[in-house]
Every structure is written in C-alpha cells, then in structure tokens.
Amino acid sequence: MNKLFFILTGLLFINAYCQEDTPIALNINKEEGMSYTPLSKMGIDSTYVYSKVDSIITNGIKNNAFPGAQVLVAKNGTIVFHESYGYHTYNNIQAVANNDIYDLASVTKIAGPLPAIMKLVDNGKLNLDQPFSTYWKPWKKIEDKKDMTLREILAHQAGLVPYIIFLNVVIKKNGKLKKRFVRTTPNFKFKKQAFDHLFVKNNFNLKMYRMINKSKVSTEKKYKYSGLAFLIFPKLIEQLTGQSYERYITEHFYHPLKAFTLGFNPKTKNQTNKIVPTEIDTLYRHTLTQGWVHDENASLLGGISGNAGLFGTANDLAKLMQMYQNFGVLNGHRFISEATLREFTKIQYPKNENRRGLGFDKPLIKNAELNLNEAYPAPEASEQSFGHSGFTGTFVWADPKHQLVFVFLSNRVYPTRENRNLYKLNIRGALQQVFYKALSTPKE
Template identity: 65%
Template sequence: MKNYFFILFGLFLSPVFAQEGKSVPIYNSNTSGLTHAHPSEVGLDSAYIHTQIDSIITNGIKNKAFPGAQVLVAQRGHIIFHKAYGFHTYDSILNVALDDLYDLASVTKITAPLPALMKLVDEGKLDLDVPFSTYWKPWKRRKDKKDITLREILAHQAGLVPYIVFLNRVIKKNGRLKHRFVKNGPKPGYRNQAYEGLYIKDRFNRKMYRIINRSKVSNDKTYSYSGLTFLIFPKLIEQLTGRSYEEYLQTEFYRPLGASTLGFAPAVKNLPNTIVPTEIDTLFRKTLTQGWVHDENASLLGGVSGNAGLFGTANDLAKLMQMYLQYGTYAGKRYITSGTIKEFIKTQYPENENRRGLGFDKPLLNNQNLPLSEAYPAPEASASSFGHSGFTGTFVWADPKNQMVYIFLSNRVYPTRKNRNLYTLNIRSAIQHVFYQASLPLEYDR
C-alpha cells in the first residue's frame, strides 16, 4: 500500500516533499489561479496514477458504464492530472477531448444556485434560520411549509417530496404533447426553448411553482433528498437581486473566475467546444439529446434551472471548486466569506444520521471505516470534504484538509439512463481513491 502518512499528515502540514531525492515546494499562491504541475511536484507517483486510472476507466468503457470520460485532479492549487478517455458514443467516431462540454445534471445545484445563495447570505438578504416563507411568499399560506427554514431545505431535512415528474403535465396518455403547453416553434407566450422544435409556454413555470407549493410535506423530519426547491431558487435569486439568474451568475462568479464555458443551453450559444451527448430520448424529445439539458424538469423551464441545466468543462468546474476549497477566494479575489463557506460545507444534522451540508453532499458519516466497495466517496476523503454527483454521470469533490479537487465527467446515460454500471463498479470513488494512495516516499524514508 502506498504511504498513507503522506495523506493524513505530510500533505496537509509539510511545506516541502521529496521528489527524486530533493525537496520540492508544493504551495500555489492564493493570488494566482490553478496552474499545471507534474504529480511528482506535489509528492505523487505519476506512473502509479496513470496505470491505475487507465485500468479503471478502460474497465468502465469495456463494461459499458459510459462510452467515454475524463478525469481532472488538482492538488495544492496545481492541476496534476487531466486526461480524456474513450468516445462520445459507442460508435467510436468522436474522441473525448479535454475541452468538451458536459451536461452537469445535479452538479448544477452546487455550481449555480448555491454560490448565489451563499452570497445572499453574506449580504444579509437571506437568513438560514428564519422560515423560508419569509422570502418565498406562497409558503406563508401553507400550514405544512410556513415554518420550514432554508437550513432544513438545503440539508434535505425538511420532509419535502423528493421529485415531481412535471413531464406528465405536458404529455398525453397516448404519448403526444399537449399543444396548450408545447409548440413546435417560437410563438408569443412560448419562448422557453426545451429543444429544437420544442417551445414551452412562458407561464408553465408558474404551474410548476404552484404544484411545488401544494406538494405534501412529511412529518418525519429525517434525511430525504429533495430537489424541488432548486426549481424555484432561480426565481428567488432574481427577486432578491433584481437581476436575471443567468446574468447574476455570470457577472458575480463565472466571468471573474475565468470560467467562460459555465452556462445554460449551450446549443444556442456560439461556443467552440464540442458538447457531449446524453440520452437517446424516446419520450419527450424523440431524438439524441445534445446541447440541451437532459433533466426534463429543467427542460420545461427552458433549460435554465437550479436543479440541473448547467454545462461546462472540467477546467472551469475546477476553478469554481478550487474557490470553494480556498474558502471563498480564487486568484486573489474573494467571492464569498470564509465563514459562510465553512457553514455550508459543514454536516448539519449528524444526530439524525444526515451526512449533508447545506446544498453540498458530504462523506458517509462512518466513511473512513468502510472498505472502498461500500464507501462514499473514497474512504480517505476527509470529514471536511464536500461535493455533489450528477445523474448524467458527473461528480465533483473538494477536500480542504488534503487540498484536493477531483472532477469526473461522463455521459453514463448514453444511450439510456438504464445504464448503471458506473454505480455498480464504483468507478468514481475508485478513481478518487487512487490519488489518496499515490504518495511518493518522503525524503527521510529513503
């Protein structure tokens, strides 16, 4: 087994590491953004990493967990591994490229609405512990919702319904679309584009909000994942900022970070990047989904949502995750106060066996004691670490203690969401595990 001491003590505390018999500085200045470095420059065994990751990914492609994928890892502010594997589809025509755009699915939750909510908490425009109905007025009239707090919502401790299939509202029993909600071209009152030739009624979002507002709340206040409020967060953010959700994110976060590819509905934008397809949709779009959000609920909002819909490259995702890891700063600019970041990444209700932070996912409560096959994520990930997974086969994780950012991107839903080998093979945790195990011997061990 690789030197575990490196991870638990040396990587976090020691300013230098041994590389081929000499000390190597590993710190990256907070005034610069992510830079590139060889794994050995941060004390990691490059040959071991490449051999292990290549094997895991090749096995995943062989077992059709995904047609292709890419992995990016940053350590101490340096990108020390970024590699693409396989193809966009199983016909092996188009190789995965490092600058490809991916549908991030639920990773959207922590990369779009969440930074905005954190900034609004910083500014005193949101309070985690007052009733959410203070800000979302329709809940004032709902007896079962009027006292729920934003903290409970973001920690998935509020008893909200996990998911509502809004697509059922626009599709008839015979499978045809209801034309009062969907048109085949842009028309007055139908400007929200869900796909080529699919335009949703502008006011359909209000129907979605009403259904969410009237949805049931469980009396059992235990951990139950729910993405419902992430559908209404964009509207709330607009109400509190007086700016459009997209423009606010671009101005306050993505552009200053230099994360130019992060955004919604890339099919209608002039980006030079190739967009990785997701599922061959046989129900709604009746074709291969590419450049438009895979999630149907986000699609019915015109692709701009808080639950899903964000696209981006691994490099740009890494910049945002590095900002989180550095408690709100990146390249010398502060985006969110460190106190707010630390509060959001903290496990909120461990006494209720709820591992979650505020919006962020966290390791299983006893993760460090589990074998890799049962752990989530890798068992070596510190208790301070945080991230999120996405339905399309995406995963992002940041570990402040070990100064590691891990990005995994794939389209495991191609050609169908029934493909679950990404999970059964435990690929994402297995890859992360390699980087914790990849330490070179320290100089005094030689």
C-alpha cells in the same frame, strides 16, 4: 395499464429535477486554465497513477459504464492530472477531449443557485434559520411549509418530496405533447426553448410552483433528498437581486473565475468546444439529446434551472471547486466569506443520520471506517470534504484537509439512463482513492 404510464412512473427513479431566464452572451471560446504541475514534480509516482486510472476507466468503458470520460485532479491549487478517455459514443468516432462540454446534471445545484444563495446570506438578504416563507411568499399560507427554514431545505431535512415529474402534465396518454404547454414553433406566449423545435409556454413555471405548493411534506424530519426547492431558487434569486438568475451567477461568479464555459443552453451559444451527447430520448424529445439539458423538469423551464441545466468543462468546474476549497477566495478575489463557506460545507444534522451540508453533499457518516465498496466517496476523503454528483455521470469533490480537488465527467446515460454500471463498479470512488493513496505515499 398504458405503457406510457409505466415509462413516466419509471422516471421517479431519476435523480435529476427551473426557472425562466433570458439568454445572455457568453465568451466561452476562450479557456483560461488553472496552472499545471506534472505529478513527477510533486514527488508522486506518475506511473502508478496513470496505470491505475487507465485500468479503472478502461474497465468502465469495456463494461458499458460510459463510452468515454475524463478525470481532473488538482493538488495545492494546481492541476496535477487531467486526462480524457474513450469516445463521445460507442461508435468510436469522436474522441473525448479535455475541453469538451458536459451536461452537469445535479452538480448544477452547487454550481448554479448555491453560490448565489451563499452570497445573499453574506449580504444579509437571506437568513438560514428564518422560515423560507419569509422570502418565498406563497408558502406563508401553506400550513406544512410556512415554518420550514432554508437550513432545513438545503440540508434535505425539511420533509419535502424528492421530485415531481412535470412531464406527466405535458404528455398525453398517446405520448404526444399537449399543445397548450409545448409547441414546435415559437410565438409571444411560447418563448422558452426546450429543445430544437420545442418551445414551452412562458408561464409554465407558475404551474410548477403551484404543484410544488400542493406537494405533501413529511411530518418526520429526517434526511430525504429533494430537488423541489432548487426549482424555486432561480426565481427567488431574481427577486432578491433584481437580475436574472443566469446573469447574476455569470457576472458574480463565472466571469470573475474565468470559467467561461459554465452556463445554460450551450446549443444557443457561440462556442467551439465539442458538447458531449447525453441520452437518446425515447419519450419526450424522441432523438439524441445534445447541447440541451437532459433533465426533463429543467427542460420544461427553458433549460435554465437550479436543479439541473448547467453545462461546462472540467477545467472550469475545477476553478469553482478550488474557490470553494479555498473558502471563498481564488486568485486574490473574494467571492464568498470564509464564515459562510465553512457553515455551508459542514455537516448539519449528524445526530439525525443526515450527512449533508447546506446544498453540498458530504461523506457518509463514519466513512473512513468503511471499505471502498461501501464508502461514499473514497474512504480516505476527510470529514471536511464536500461536493456533489450528477445523474448524467458527473462528480465533483473538494477536500480542504488534503488540498485535493477531484472532477470526474462522463455521459453514463448514453445511450440510455438504464446504464448503471458506473454505480455498480463504483468507478468514481475507485478513481478518487487512487489519488489519495498516491498523494499520501509520494515517490521516493
């Protein structure tokens, strides 16, 4: 069989998944951080923390889990640890810096469409238990989709297929891109920029929606992770708010949070932060992907999507996660109601062996009873905690019980997504556990 077929089929293992939007000017040169308190002033053994973290990260770099990474931890609303390690690539030229911008991959799901959805629930424009077809009209006439609720979709309980590889539609058998979908120069029909010298047809999103409409739905209602609806959410947000998806979340969340680096397509923005490279793409873009979204589906929608495409720094992610941990408030500004955030961050279908919240990931059921190698995330993470991971090697987690925000950023897909040692070595869980143990046993 054709080699390309195997390559594209292999993409089925990708945990990464779009929506057109117009770029907006963002002030992302200015980084306004959360307050910082040294570990020692918190009564924590900083020597223990630094030695443990250094050991785990160094082992990861040594075993090619990633060329570099950074860890940010906030306790009681103040940053107590933010360190960078290694380099952007294995050539050891550009060292990782704390203000570097990363492709956040599926962390986009809880940092992009989800805050907007929560606000729309607050405003009475969305109801979790109404059929999603009430708002997304094309599903009204689709028998296996017309009755599924937004709650089921957000908890990955609706039976939707995990993903569709839309790249199969635009690549010929010989590996070349079909000109009716992707061009190397823009014109009035091809305005969505997917990469340097790659422009996607403006209405390609409609083809994606049609393919999603035709996708099968499992009759067995159980946990199955799916990113399909997150491709639809940006257009839905646009329809319900009258603003573009990117503008809405920027004006209502990122700018009030002073999280100025959070945004899409940073290659097109006027900013000075270094952007960490992701993968050397051998299939679609045939070069290093940097400053453009790694996820192929998001790329085919011009880089602005609900499943992936968001970029940002650890500091700005920490602000968003701190707001979530505070149940909707940061620096005296209420973004989302406490009731809504508590609803979204609680486990929805525990009796169905589904650990998920609404959009948010949660610890494994009975996670505290597991050892580190079996647990997700660290066994010490409380049942109230929540977060999300990203395919490129990103991870964010908030724990209201312990007042602990944990952010881990890496580019584990460099130079290839075949690098899976980040998972095999359980680096994120091990790092998270260091802080739980240190914070629970303060220095005497």
